[in-house]
Amino acid sequence: MIGDDDAGDAVFKLHLNRALNRALKEGAQTVTLDHLRQTAASDGRVKLALRNALESEAEFVEAEDADAQLLALLRKPFPPSSSQTVPGQEKQDQPQSSPAPRSQKPGKRAPGRDSTGLEPGTELTLSPAEEERVAG
Numbered sequence: 001m002i003g004d005d006d007a008g009d010a011v012f013k014l015h016l017n018r019a020l021n022r023a024l025k026e027g028a029q030t031v032t033l034d035h036l037r038q039t040a041a042s043d044g045r046v047k048l049a050l051r052n053a054l055e056s057e058a059e060f061v062e063a064e065d066a067d068a069q070l071l072a073l074l075r076k077p078f079p080p081s082s083s084q085t086v087p088g089q090e091k092q093d094q095p096q097s098s099p100a101p102r103s104q105k106p107g108k109r110a111p112g113r114d115s116t117g118l119e120p121g122t123e124l125t126l127s128p129a130e131e132e133r134v135a136g
Contacts (some may be wrong), residue, residue: 011049015039 015127018039023031041049064070 010045010053011041015041 015036019031019035022039026035028035077104
């Protein structure tokens with residue numbers, strides 16, 4: 001499990017940082033065993049931190065059937081994957097629905113939609129305030 005290593009690493013890094021801080025305050029050239037012993041967290045605090053980290057991470061673990069649960073909540077059937085099919089069972093061919101044929105080419109706006117651009121032969125005029133706003 002990823003959580004065991006990550007939680008342990010976090011506790012270890014915190015311990016090393018505290019020992020380094022103590023060593024720097026004392027003007028030591030290096031972190032010693034005494035610094036590590038002086039800054040070691042109690043056994044109870046370490047266990048509590050590890051338990052909290054593991055419980056928090058457990059909230060993010062996804063169940064194996066999470067997709068099926070979500071689809072059930074959405075009231076949609078769960079499509080069987082290739083690993084879930086029973087040998088000898090054939091996949092039923094389902095007709096593929098094609099999108100409805102378009103009456104217009106893509107990019108051409110339907111009549112009645114809001115207009116875009118200017119009509120041919122017209123010129124865009126902006127007030128000085130609008131020009132400043134557009135120019136930034």
